[in-house]
Amino acid sequence: MKMTRTLAGLMLSATLVIVALFGPAYNASAAPASTKKDRVDALEKKLDQTLDVVRQLSERVQQLESQLARNQAGAPNAAPAPGQGSAPGAGQNNAPAVANAPAVGNAPAAANAPAVANAPSTGPAAPATQQQTGQRLDALEQQVNQMAASAARPSESAGMPLHGFADVGAGNHNAGYPQYKGFDIAELDFFLTPQLGPRTRALFELNFEVGEDGSVGVDLERAQIGYQFSEQANLWLGRFHTPFGFYNTAFHHGQEIATSLRRPRFLDFEDHGGVFPAHTVGAWLNGSERTGEGKWTYDLFVGNSQRISGGIVDMNNAGNTTGKPIFGGNVGYLPGGVLDGLKVGVSVFQARNIENQDVAPPTYTRVTNYGTYAVYDTDQWEGFAEFYVFENEDLSSGTGSHRSDAGFVQWGYRAGRYIPYIRYERAALQQSDPYFAAQLHGQSYYRDALGLRFDIDVKSALKVEFANTQFTDRHRVDFGEALLQYAIRF
Amino acid sequence: MAVQWVDNNFMARGYPVLLVLLILASLVPAGLRAAGAPAAAVFDALPQQWRDDKGESFDLQGLRGQPIITTMAYAECHRICPMTIQQLQLLQRRCDELGVAAQFVIVGYDPETDDAAAWHHYRRTHGLNRPNWHFLVGSPQSVKQFARALGFEFWKVDDHVMHDSRIVYLDGRGDVLVDPKPDFVNGPLRRGLTPPIP
Numbered sequence: 001m002k003m004t005r006t007l008a009g010l011m012l013s014a015t016l017v018i019v020a021l022f023g024p025a026y027n028a029s030a031a032p033a034s035t036k037k038d039r040v041d042a043l044e045k046k047l048d049q050t051l052d053v054v055r056q057l058s059e060r061v062q063q064l065e066s067q068l069a070r071n072q073a074g075a076p077n078a079a080p081a082p083g084q085g086s087a088p089g090a091g092q093n094n095a096p097a098v099a100n101a102p103a104v105g106n107a108p109a110a111a112n113a114p115a116v117a118n119a120p121s122t123g124p125a126a127p128a129t130q131q132q133t134g135q136r137l138d139a140l141e142q143q144v145n146q147m148a149a150s151a152a153r154p155s156e157s158a159g160m161p162l163h164g165f166a167d168v169g170a171g172n173h174n175a176g177y178p179q180y181k182g183f184d185i186a187e188l189d190f191f192l193t194p195q196l197g198p199r200t201r202a203l204f205e206l207n208f209e210v211g212e213d214g215s216v217g218v219d220l221e222r223a224q225i226g227y228q229f230s231e232q233a234n235l236w237l238g239r240f241h242t243p244f245g246f247y248n249t250a251f252h253h254g255q256e257i258a259t260s261l262r263r264p265r266f267l268d269f270e271d272h273g274g275v276f277p278a279h280t281v282g283a284w285l286n287g288s289e290r291t292g293e294g295k296w297t298y299d300l301f302v303g304n305s306q307r308i309s310g311g312i313v314d315m316n317n318a319g320n321t322t323g324k325p326i327f328g329g330n331v332g333y334l335p336g337g338v339l340d341g342l343k344v345g346v347s348v349f350q351a352r353n354i355e356n357q358d359v360a361p362p363t364y365t366r367v368t369n370y371g372t373y374a375v376y377d378t379d380q381w382e383g384f385a386e387f388y389v390f391e392n393e394d395l396s397s398g399t400g401s402h403r404s405d406a407g408f409v410q411w412g413y414r415a416g417r418y419i420p421y422i423r424y425e426r427a428a429l430q431q432s433d434p435y436f437a438a439q440l441h442g443q444s445y446y447r448d449a450l451g452l453r454f455d456i457d458v459k460s461a462l463k464v465e466f467a468n469t470q471f472t473d474r475h476r477v478d479f480g481e482a483l484l485q486y487a488i489r490f
Numbered sequence: 491m492a493v494q495w496v497d498n499n500f501m502a503r504g505y506p507v508l509l510v511l512l513i514l515a516s517l518v519p520a521g522l523r524a525a526g527a528p529a530a531a532v533f534d535a536l537p538q539q540w541r542d543d544k545g546e547s548f549d550l551q552g553l554r555g556q557p558i559i560t561t562m563a564y565a566e567c568h569r570i571c572p573m574t575i576q577q578l579q580l581l582q583r584r585c586d587e588l589g590v591a592a593q594f595v596i597v598g599y600d601p602e603t604d605d606a607a608a609w610h611h612y613r614r615t616h617g618l619n620r621p622n623w624h625f626l627v628g629s630p631q632s633v634k635q636f637a638r639a640l641g642f643e644f645w646k647v648d649d650h651v652m653h654d655s656r657i658v659y660l661d662g663r664g665d666v667l668v669d670p671k672p673d674f675v676n677g678p679l680r681r682g683l684t685p686p687i688p
């Protein structure tokens with residue numbers, strides 16, 4: 001009789017549990033029974049299935065308890081909650097990690113199952129009241145949730161994020177090397193920012209790019225390691241973008257970030273026709289400070305004075321033979337308020353002794369540059385204006401001092417995914433100045449351009465630019481350009 | 491009729507368990523049966539302590555019990571974030587039309603650059619002054635934790651923050667609804683099928 005009552009109670013419980021919890025998943029197997037025996041067989045089958053579920057839940061609770069015990073014991077590489085713990089940008093899934101983490105939460109009816117949890121694998125367990133086991137599971141669930149939340153692991157343990165940019169192009173001229181026509185692979189720019197600690201920073205920019213000879217080369221464009229003392233003071237050591245003006249530090253080698261298809265020619269990177277020392281190897285201190293509605297920014301730097309080699313400005317990655325430095329500074333101000341979006345500033349640098357190694361004996365030039373800039377950047381408008389004056393001194397040939405200037409203005413309108421822009425750039429470079437005369441791309445020119453950027457999606461953009469470029473000294477050339485660029489980030 | 495038990499000891503403890511299962515099964519709301527983690531687990535996984543655009547402490551727990559529509563942004567973003575904010579404004583307008591109350595939470599990607607003053611200025615210049623809109627500043631760690639918990643991918647390039655456009659609705663059923671369209675306001679949200687976080 002007792003066994004009969006127990007059996008009936010179990011079958012009734014199992015049936016109701018199955019219908020209440022797992023109806024869609026488990027009800028298909030119940031076949032209509034025409035005989036009493038068939039009905040009992042069907043109920044037995046359901047009961048067995050229910051017991052399987054209970055065993056699975058119990059095993060899962062045991063696994064979670066074990067995992068919690070390991071984590072509390074400080075076990076290394078404690079597995080994060082499924083779907084969580086990957087570094088930002090490293091292809092993490094869209095589902096919130098915690099939604100998948102606590103399996104106990106998926107079966108709330110198992111909240112009081114732990115009395116059975118250890119039964120299959122252990123000897124007789126100490127009897128536990130339902131309340132105690134319920135409290136145990138509640139505590140366990142809470143701890144797992146917290147563990148999953150805190151196992152949004154510190155960045156230091158999440159590995160090094162790898163991101164980058166790439167762009168390819170086409171046109172009647174190569175955007176960087178106008179002697180070429182057709183299609184081109186411009187660059188593949190890897191951006192590495194290992195997370196070293198709350199204040200220690202590092203940035204490495206490894207660029208695979210096509211050189212002027214058409215070959216693919218690798219350049220460690222930036223390699224800087226820094227420390228953030230405060231918002232007012234960040235110190236970097238290594239190779240960085242020389243902090244003059246605005247554009248050179250605001251936009252680097254990834255073209256997807258910039259609105260325009262290319263940098264102004266005179267501001268381009270050294271191996272792409274630029275005449276500025278766009279990179280410096282040295283030390284760089286920068287910071288900002290709020291004053292009311294405005295904000296001041298500053299940069300101070302010192303590094304290896306550059307050289308000219310192969311007609312290109314070289315930043316002397318390993319140091320220079322003269323021991324002479326380049327140093328400079330930049331001060332900017334964002335007034336805020338009614339002028340929100342505006343930034344104005346001035347910069348200055350001096351390279352004490354730029355050695356031209358393409359002649360024997362080498363010649364030396366002291367390059368001094370003064371710059372001023374204004375930027376207007378809002379949700380609707382994007383504008384740049386930069387103007388530079390060179391006051392260079394020939395230290396070798398006795399030609400004295402030389403004054404040159406260069407500048408550009410660019411204006412764009414943000415219309416959703418479309419940003420049309422217009423740009424005018426000009427460089428009037430004295431050819432009697434040995435600094436410019438020594439450079440392959442040191443000729444004077446002006447260029448006007450009309451372009452359009454279209455955001456295909458948040459990570460890729462298509463750009464077209466129509467430009468007219470005229471070289472006004474050395475070889476006077478005037479040519480029109482129709483350029484296309486497909487730029488991505490990842 | 492005999493029932494073959496695999497383990498008599500197991501079954502001796504199983505009967506009370508099954509009774510409990512029965513009782514609990516009758517209490518489990520339909521919306522939770524097919525759910526992922528309980529809604530509270532998603533909410534509780536988020537960092538709770540922030541500062542608002544006035545520089546005052548802000549406890550996310552204060553929003554418990556209310557529908558939350560959230561995104562991440564940075565003040566100097568002029569391409570993606572404006573479009574995301576426009577989407578939020580569209581959702582807000584639908585909420586207003588239908589009399590649905592929701593909290594809009596915008597967490598800053600770059601707390602080192604976008605402090606409370608920056609966000610205060612941002613919402614003033616963009617006309618985002620409603621009291622149910624919250625612009626939050628956190629520590630770099632809490633920002634990363636928030637982003638990971640809700641699937642926001644981002645990385646910094648100098649002063650730029652690379653990120654996607656993403657809006658998340660914290661669904662009381664434990665599901666996270668990503669990029670809800672305006673008609674979702676008149677749908678699940680309004681009909682209460684997506685109850686707020688308990």
